[in-house]
Amino acid sequence: MTSPAKPPVITPYRRLDPKTQPPLLYEPYRASVERAPRKPLILLPQTLSEITGPVYGHGDIQATDNDLTRQHAGEPQGQRILVTGRVLDDAGRPVPHTLIEIWQANAAGRYIHKADRNAAPLDPNFSGTGRTLTDAQGHYRFVTIQPGAYPWGNHPNAWRPRHIHFSLFGTAFATRLVTQMYFQGDPLIPFDPLLNAIPEEKARERLICKFDPNLTEPDWALAYRFDVILRGREATPFEGQ
Amino acid sequence: MDYTPTPSQTVGPFFMIGFAGPLLISHIAAPGVPGERVKLVCTVFAGENQPVNDALIEIWQANAEGKYNHSGDPQEKPVDPSFLGFGRQGTDDLGVCVFHTIKPGRVPANDGSLQAPHLVVGVFTRGVLQRLPTRIYFAGDPANDSDPVLALVPAARRVTLLAQPVPGEPETWRFDVHLTGARETVFFDI
Ligand SMILES: [Fe+2]
Numbered sequence: 382m383t384s385p386a387k388p389p390v391i392t393p394y395r396r397l398d399p400k401t402q403p404p405l406l407y408e409p410y411r412a413s414v415e416r417a418p419r420k421p422l423i424l425l426p427q428t429l430s431e432i433t434g435p436v437y438g439h440g441d442i443q444a445t446d447n448d449l450t451r452q453h454a455g456e457p458q459g460q461r462i463l464v465t466g467r468v469l470d471d472a473g474r475p476v477p478h479t480l481i482e483i484w485q486a487n488a489a490g491r492y493i494h495k496a497d498r499n500a501a502p503l504d505p506n507f508s509g510t511g512r513t514l515t516d517a518q519g520h521y522r523f524v525t526i527q528p529g530a531y532p533w534g535n536h537p538n539a540w541r542p543r544h545i546h547f548s549l550f551g552t553a554f555a556t557r558l559v560t561q562m563y564f565q566g567d568p569l570i571p572f573d574p575l576l577n578a579i580p581e582e583k584a585r586e587r588l589i590c591k592f593d594p595n596l597t598e599p600d601w602a603l604a605y606r607f608d609v610i611l612r613g614r615e616a617t618p619f620e621g622q
Numbered sequence: 623m624d625y626t627p628t629p630s631q632t633v634g635p636f637f638m639i640g641f642a643g644p645l646l647i648s649h650i651a652a653p654g655v656p657g658e659r660v661k662l663v664c665t666v667f668a669g670e671n672q673p674v675n676d677a678l679i680e681i682w683q684a685n686a687e688g689k690y691n692h693s694g695d696p697q698e699k700p701v702d703p704s705f706l707g708f709g710r711q712g713t714d715d716l717g718v719c720v721f722h723t724i725k726p727g728r729v730p731a732n733d734g735s736l737q738a739p740h741l742v743v744g745v746f747t748r749g750v751l752q753r754l755p756t757r758i759y760f761a762g763d764p765a766n767d768s769d770p771v772l773a774l775v776p777a778a779r780r781v782t783l784l785a786q787p788v789p790g791e792p793e794t795w796r797f798d799v800h801l802t803g804a805r806e807t808v809f810f811d812i
Pocket of ligand 1: 486541544546634636
């Protein structure tokens with residue numbers, strides 16, 4: 382069996398604190414009872430396969446991809462909002478030029494998806510999808526409309542709080558994150574099993590964007606700040622065994 | 623400042639509206655990319671055999687030389703800029719999605735040995751609040767016996783990580799993901 386002359390230098394990404402992340406199985410979220418794996422995860426020391434990952438460039442993004450209000454002939458219905466923030470690692474360092482994808486319901490709480498049975502109108506001027514790359518300092522910005530709350534079948538009279546789905550790649554397979562951003566003061570938040578699956582209150586608050594009067598643009602749009610923190614790397618490399 | 627990583631949430635049932643377009647990738651390797659061609663047919667199940675029609679599968683892999691198209695791979699081997707090594711598909715009504723790619727080469731392990739050819743995989747679905755990381759190895763590859771990651775898995779469960787060749791269909795491999803049930807797939811904490 383051939384071996385390379387020396388082992389690769391692996392500086393792994395730090396592991397997550399389970400109190401700050403939702404568990405796989407959370408009974409109040411009914412679908413997790415059907416679908417969450419029951420056997421314990423197997424701890425895998427990161428290898429070259431996990432500390433590398435897909436990286437996208439500007440060629441994959443169109444100019445209007447971060448403005449969900451300009452993707453059709455007319456303007457969508459709803460309250461125009463800016464959602465802006467930074468993508469950082471767990472030491473506060475910016476994650477530059479990384480892909481962010483978002484998707485959301487329209488102002489009436491309806492997704493443009495064939496499986497969405499919510500009896501609310503579609504908006505011909507709103508697709509509800511956007512993508513962008515962070516800049517050199519990790520900043521990003523979306524222009525969209527305030528999504529509506531929508532009913533779902535999880536429990537009697539269940540409604541999802543207003544939210545925007547976020548998907549981020551970061552720098553490696555290990556940093557991939559799919560999450561949801563919620564809005565400060567939404568009365569549905571205390572009843573939402575997805576958000577409340579996260580054990581620590583402080584951790585749940587990290588998914589709630591903050592209204593920012595300074596970023597709000599007069600006579601045009603309300604602004605919300607939402608920073609996303611991805612896993613960062615250990616301080617020292619792991620070399621050989 | 624608090625820089626604790628942001629919590630994960632489920633991808634939900636409607637992610638395809640966000641991922642439709644250029645970044646929904648079935649052809650990981652275009653025709654002409656060097657390597658042994660692989661058509662990978664993935665099926666996602668919950669319970670014993672219920673197909674999951676709203677799962678998302680993401681794949682990351684090295685090229686045929688065992689080199690990743692990423693700045694974090696220090697190996698002095700060439701990369702083909704046309705081969706990123708990333709694929710992403712949603713499952714259909716039968717729980718199936720298909721990738722067209724090449725079998726990756728062997729990537730160094732942390733102890734300097736070589737890992738067996740494998741793809742790293744992330745499974746996302748409604749009902750699961752985190753990404754589920756797993757790996758796809760190729761049944762019958764002699765390198766599997768000395769792979770340090772497979773060695774972490776109880777012997778009886780290793781089969782859940784093996785793609786199987788489909789009889790009578792050249793270059794075609796089948797990989798089943800069982801979220802739950804007796805044949806539950808091995809998922810990793812990375
Ligand atoms: Fe949603």
